[in-house]
Amino acid sequence: MPEQMEHEPLAEAFFQFRMQAPDEIVVPGVPVARRTVRRRRTARVSAVAALTALVLAVGGYSATLLGAPAPVQPAVPSASPSPTVFAGPALNADQLRQLGVKALDRLGFTPERLRRGVAFGPVDAAAGGSTHLLGTAAQPLPAGRYTLVAVCRGVGRITVDWRTDDDEGTMDAPCTDPPADGNVDSPAARAEVQLRAPGLITLSVTGDGLARSRAGFAAMVTDPLMAIADYALARPSGDHVGGVSMVIDRTEIDTDPDAKAGIYVLTLTCAGTGTIKATLRVGEAGSTRTVRCSERPSPITITVTAKRAATRKVIFDRRPEDPAVAVAYYLVTR
Amino acid sequence: MNAAGTPTHGARRAPEGARSGAPGEQGRHDFDELYAAHFTSVTTQLFAYLGDRQEAQDVTQEAFCRALHRWKDVSAYDDPVAWVRRVAWNLATSHFRRSRIATAFRRRHREVHAPEPSPDRVALFAALRSLPPRPRQAVVLHYLADQAVVDVAETMQVSTGTVKSWLHRARIALGEQLRPSAEEVRNA
Numbered sequence: 001m002p003e004q005m006e007h008e009p010l011a012e013a014f015f016q017f018r019m020q021a022p023d024e025i026v027v028p029g030v031p032v033a034r035r036t037v038r039r040r041r042t043a044r045v046s047a048v049a050a051l052t053a054l055v056l057a058v059g060g061y062s063a064t065l066l067g068a069p070a071p072v073q074p075a076v077p078s079a080s081p082s083p084t085v086f087a088g089p090a091l092n093a094d095q096l097r098q099l100g101v102k103a104l105d106r107l108g109f110t111p112e113r114l115r116r117g118v119a120f121g122p123v124d125a126a127a128g129g130s131t132h133l134l135g136t137a138a139q140p141l142p143a144g145r146y147t148l149v150a151v152c153r154g155v156g157r158i159t160v161d162w163r164t165d166d167d168e169g170t171m172d173a174p175c176t177d178p179p180a181d182g183n184v185d186s187p188a189a190r191a192e193v194q195l196r197a198p199g200l201i202t203l204s205v206t207g208d209g210l211a212r213s214r215a216g217f218a219a220m221v222t223d224p225l226m227a228i229a230d231y232a233l234a235r236p237s238g239d240h241v242g243g244v245s246m247v248i249d250r251t252e253i254d255t256d257p258d259a260k261a262g263i264y265v266l267t268l269t270c271a272g273t274g275t276i277k278a279t280l281r282v283g284e285a286g287s288t289r290t291v292r293c294s295e296r297p298s299p300i301t302i303t304v305t306a307k308r309a310a311t312r313k314v315i316f317d318r319r320p321e322d323p324a325v326a327v328a329y330y331l332v333t334r
Numbered sequence: 335m336n337a338a339g340t341p342t343h344g345a346r347r348a349p350e351g352a353r354s355g356a357p358g359e360q361g362r363h364d365f366d367e368l369y370a371a372h373f374t375s376v377t378t379q380l381f382a383y384l385g386d387r388q389e390a391q392d393v394t395q396e397a398f399c400r401a402l403h404r405w406k407d408v409s410a411y412d413d414p415v416a417w418v419r420r421v422a423w424n425l426a427t428s429h430f431r432r433s434r435i436a437t438a439f440r441r442r443h444r445e446v447h448a449p450e451p452s453p454d455r456v457a458l459f460a461a462l463r464s465l466p467p468r469p470r471q472a473v474v475l476h477y478l479a480d481q482a483v484v485d486v487a488e489t490m491q492v493s494t495g496t497v498k499s500w501l502h503r504a505r506i507a508l509g510e511q512l513r514p515s516a517e518e519v520r521n522a
Contacts, residue, residue, distance in 0.1 A: 009512040010505055013458040014382070014477040020455070021378045024387055028395050030366050036399045257370035311370060 026244055029253035029313075090213035091154075096122030099216025102153040102178070106188070107220050117141060119203060120218035123158055123175070129206030134221055140198040142295070144227030148201070150189045153177065154215025160189065161204040166196055175207075175215040193221065223247050225326035228271035234299045236265055238332030242314065248276070249324040252316045259283075259312030262333045264304045266314060269297040272325030277317040278302060280331075283310025293325045363409045369398055372415045375479075379419075380426050383474045385459045390426075397422035419479075420489075427467060461511040468492075469500040473508070476501060 091099070101111060104120040111120075116139065119132040135141035150160045152175035161170045173189035193201060205217055221227075226245045235243075241264075242254060259282050266280040270293035279288040280302045287302050306312075316327055373394060380390035401408045401418045408414045451459075462470055468490065475481045475489060476497075483501070487494045 008505065008509065010473075010508050011477060013454060013461075013508075013512050016452075016454055017382060017458055018378065018478060020452070021381055021387075022374045025374050025377050025381070026391060027373050028391065030369050033369065033395065033399045033402050036395075037402045040399075040403070255370060257374075 023241075027255045029255050031251060031253055035250070090125065093122070096213065096216055099153045100218060101216070103151045103216050103218035106151045106153075106178075107149065107218050109218070109220070116224050117146075117201075117221040118218070119220070121205075121216065123152070123154065123156075123205065123207035123211045123213070123215040123217055125213040127206075127212075129159075129204055132203045132205065132219070134201040134203065134219075135199065135224075137200075140200055141195055141221065142224050142228045142231075143195050143197050143199075144222075144224070144231035146193045146195065146201070146221040146227050148191045148193050148219065148221050150203075150205075150217060150219040152211065152215050152217045154211060156208045156211025156215055158208070158211055158215065158217055159206045160217075160219060161206070162191065162193060163202045163204075164193060164195055165199050167194060169193070173217070175211050175217075195227075223326060225271045225324075226328065228295065229269045229297060229326040229328035232269040232271070232297045232299060233328040233330055234267055235330045236267055236301075236332055238265060238334045240330070241333050242331040243329055245326065245328040247324050247326050248316055248318050249322075250318055250320045252318075252327075254314045256312045259306065259310060260333070261306050261308050264306065264312065264331060264333050266302045266304075266329060266331050267299050268302075268327060268329035269299050270325055270327050271295065271297050272323065274318075274322050274325065276325060276327065277315075278327075278329075279313070279315040279317070280304045281315070282306035282312045283308060363411075363414050365402055365405055365409070368401075368414055368418070372418065373398065376415075376419055376422050379474050379478045380422060382458075382462060382478055383426055383470060385463060393425045394422050396425055423471070423489075427471065457512055461508040464507065464511070465504055469504050472497050472500045473504045 100120045100122055104110065104118075107118070109115070109118055109120075117134045119134060121130065121132070124130040148160075148162055148171075150158070150171065150173050152158045152173045154175040154177075156175050158173050158175060159170060160173065162168060169191050171189040171191045195201070201221060203219055205219070207213075207215055222230075222245070226247060230245045233245075241259075242256065244254065246252065264280060264282055266278070268278055268291065270276055270278075270291045272293040272295075274293055276291050276293060277288055278291050278300075279286060281287075282304055283306055285304045285306050287304050289300060289302055291300055314329060314331065318325065376397070377387075377390045377394040380393055381387050384390050384393070397418050400421055401414065408417050411417055462473070465473065472486050472490060475486045476483070481489065483494050483497050487497045490497070
């Protein structure tokens with residue numbers, strides 16, 4: 001046990017944290033771990049087969065060159081010089097794009113794999129900055145509550161001004177390099193943005209004197225499907241014991257190993273197409289419903305009475321071959 | 335520790351005193367029980383260290399995946415959760431490894447319906463972020479994993495004197511930041 005001699009603000013702060021944090025943690029679940037391990041094993045077998053084929057091919061190629069002097073290759077400068085900068089001269093377009101890609105990577109995307117509601121690019125040299133639209137006239141963002149996240153790589157700071165038909169706001173983000181081992185990345189800038197009707201979010205990204213032409217940014221809003229599911233979710237009264245909005249493309253399980261006895265009410269919505277199976281189980285007690293996913297989902301409710309403390313599981317089944325949908329749920333106990 | 339940075343044994347004693355996936359038949363532990371009993375506590379520690387809940391969850395899940403991958407060996411250890419905890423910390427303290435995991439997991443964007451962090455939480459995280467990585471790890475292991483100084487020293491492979499020094503300096507530094515100001519006390 002920690003050696004506490006007296007009342008200590010540090011010990012008290014950790015005590016509070018220890019009490020609160022577990023309620024916020026989402027447990028992905030054992031089935032997800034099993035699936036990951038299974039997938040990696042399959043990938044490893046494929047990789048070994050591919051490597052074997054490559055070795056055989058290279059071996060054959062080398063054999064034909066055996067005895068011939070090796071051609072001397074001139075040194076080729078790197079096609080992608082490191083975009084890491086500490087102020088100094090302005091970067092070229094390629095280097096700036098790479099910083100934008102780095103920022104995008106922090107949000108979990110690549111230029112080849114983007115979705116609606118994501119933007120990235122260089123921090124413009126112009127003092128007025130650059131403008132980006134999240135959503136398009138043909139495919140606006142659906143009404144809902146969005147979290148807007150912006151990150152910046154490089155030097156200096158950026159200001160992101162956002163605007164909708166009803167509202168506007170601003171936020172700042174520092175431009176940093178990825179942290180060295182063990183250090184914490186600078187926090188991403190976040191803002192809550194409400195769209196009361198389908199529409200666009202306009203972003204204006206402006207760098208300070210240091211960031212202009214020396215930084216790249218990326219910004220995203222919550223997946224629109226998640227916003228739809230979340231917007232349609234009704235939150236019943238009771239002690240809130242769990243809730244998540246998430247995009248799912250296969251079975252997802254949230255587990256609480258220490259659920260108390262009581263009446264549990266799960267309310268959920270599903271945005272997208274097709275159906276999912278939703279299950280609430282507390283020990284022996286459980287109930288499953290098939291939920292239709294749509295662009296205008298309605299909340300459905302599952303109630304389970306647990307007579308004793310047990311492990312509680314919220315399970316969403318979705319066939320992996322079906323397109324991903326978003327589920328929002330809110331769980332209370334009474 | 336092997337070349338891959340994962341511990342080669344799990345024989346250390348578990349200081350948390352929680353359920354540890356008790357050994358079943360043939361002295362082997364059950365993965366499901368171990369996971370259910372320890373996922374949250376390991377994640378809580380990494381949450382404090384990293385300051386990012388999602389990242390802490392991803393790293394902990396990765397550690398459990400690695401345990402599952404070699405469960406035949408890990409389940410035979412006296413204390414498999416010590417192995418998982420060690421792997422999780424190794425991943426958390428290596429930005430390169432952590433960022434690869436984060437990128438893979440973050441594609442599946444999830445948002446927890448959690449209340450806004452309290453001012454106390456914000457202050458604690460800001461204070462922790464002001465510490466260098468190693469002392470920060472020592473503070474988290476001591477105050478959240480309930481490890482005694484000697485256990486922290488063993489986990490981090492440093493002397494007990496070093497740990498005591500880290501904790502002493504951290505208490506002073508963080509205490510100053512976390513203590514309410516005279517003005518706040520008067521207002522209260």
